[in-house]
Amino acid sequence: MKLEDRTFIALDLGTSNILAYVGKQGIVYDEPSIMAYDTFTNELVALGQEAYEMVGKTHESIRMIVPIRDGVITDLEAAKDLLKHIFAKLKMLNDWKNSIILLACPSGVTELEREALKQVAYDMGAEIVLVEEEVKMAALGAGLNIDLPRGNVVIDIGGGTTDIAIISAGDVVISRSVKVAGNFFDEEIKKYIRSEYNVTIGDRTAENVKKELGSLSKYKGEKTMSVFGRDIVSGLPKEAVISSEEIRNVLVNSFSVITDLLIGLMENTPPELAGDIITNGFMICGGGSKIRGIKEYFNGIFSVPCTLSPNPLTGVVEGAKGFQKIINRRLEAGYYGKNAKDVKKGSQSKYI
Known part of the structure; x- marks a missing residue:
């Protein structure tokens, strides 16, 4: 199949929200990642915002499910069901056939969890499935030029995890993740x-x-x-x-865990990149960046300039949109084999 005939789909499978981007169409879905089931018939009653409005107000006949927690699929069948219903609702199920799927996941996701994420997409008909770290996509979405050989610290505070990474020369040099978000x-x-x-x-x-x-x-x-x-x-x-x-x-006490994680990351940073960070400072992304005073908080501790992402909630899929060009170049060069399981030597993709 020709490259231009494949549909590109990027998914930010967040603990709080799921965002879906489809090439040439933009963001087609942005709603809470929660589902409501009838416990007797096991039928889906509501999903997304409609299901969120039901939280804490249902009876025992309604079961609320969040299939993705902390970037990990806790209920594989429910996750498949969620994606199928989202794209059925959008009348776009056929777009999955022979598509290229980019999944954004937290830095701490294991190889087993990564394979589970990929399997969901393969089961829905995708031809090529790629997995990249959320923090890398968030950096792209925030407008950082990560291709330069220059150290950038990105702090992505989401719903389930906080991911911190140092990015240089187009990829993640070192990253850490903590379930404090x-x-x-x-x-x-x-x-x-x-x-x-x-x-x-x-x-x-x-x-x-x-x-x-x-x-x-x-x-x-x-x-x-x-x-x-x-x-x-x-x-x-x-x-x-x-x-x-x-x-x-309460929040300052919780943020001390994130601060400790950042200090540990900095201690393991190559000296040349550490010098860049003093100049470039931190880029803060994700929904957590909307908390008042967050720039002053990190600046007061580390004495470096801090910048807030201009699109904290959609930054990951915005970054994936930009990453599509890189994926296309690699496909044309033959980096990805069948089902993206075989990669030509020389590929810069760390997670596939």
Whole structure:
């Protein structure tokens, strides 16, 4: 099949959201990666935003499933079902046949988990499936010229994982991943409110608190917020009034894990690249980069300039869009064999 006849599809299989990009069409899907099933018939009731609206408000006959957690497929059949329903909804199932699929995954994903991701795409009819690190795609999507032999530090704070990488000469030199990200912050907020106010709140409430009050440094217009949950003693509905300072303390404590990971990465960085980093600073990507004061936080600790991605939520698929040109050049040069399992020597692709 001619190269131009193949459909290019890029998927950012995030813990919080799934984004799908299709060549010549752009981003065709961007919704929460959650599904609702009927427990008796095992039929899909809702997915995406519709299913997200049901979180915490369903009865025992509805089962909520998130097939991808921390960049890992925890339910292979549900993941296949999710992708099939997404593209069926878009009336684009035929686009999978003989297609080129690029899957973005966290740095810490194992080879076994990577193969599971690829198998989902192969089972849906893809001809060539490639896997690249999310942090690399996020760097491209943020506008970094990663092809230059110059060190760039990219911090990608997603929903399930935070990936940190040093990228130079077109690929990842060294990377680390930790499961401290958006969902972890939500859990820490829930724990704090339960501990301090004896109130149990739901996942969506915790996420709203993070968005409304979350910060890593003081800012003008700090406020308080009323949250409603269940009293852990009486079991009755109860209100708690939370301040910005309280949530800031929770987040700063959580971010210390990311800071330690970054320090460990820097300690293993080649000296020449370390010099570049002082000049270039950090590029912060992902949904976590929207937390107030994050630039000031990292700058205060490391004394280097920090830049926020202009498109933190869609940066990975935007980067994949740019990476398509590289894939096409490699295909024309014969780097990828059948099902992309055989690679011609000289290919710069690290993960295939």
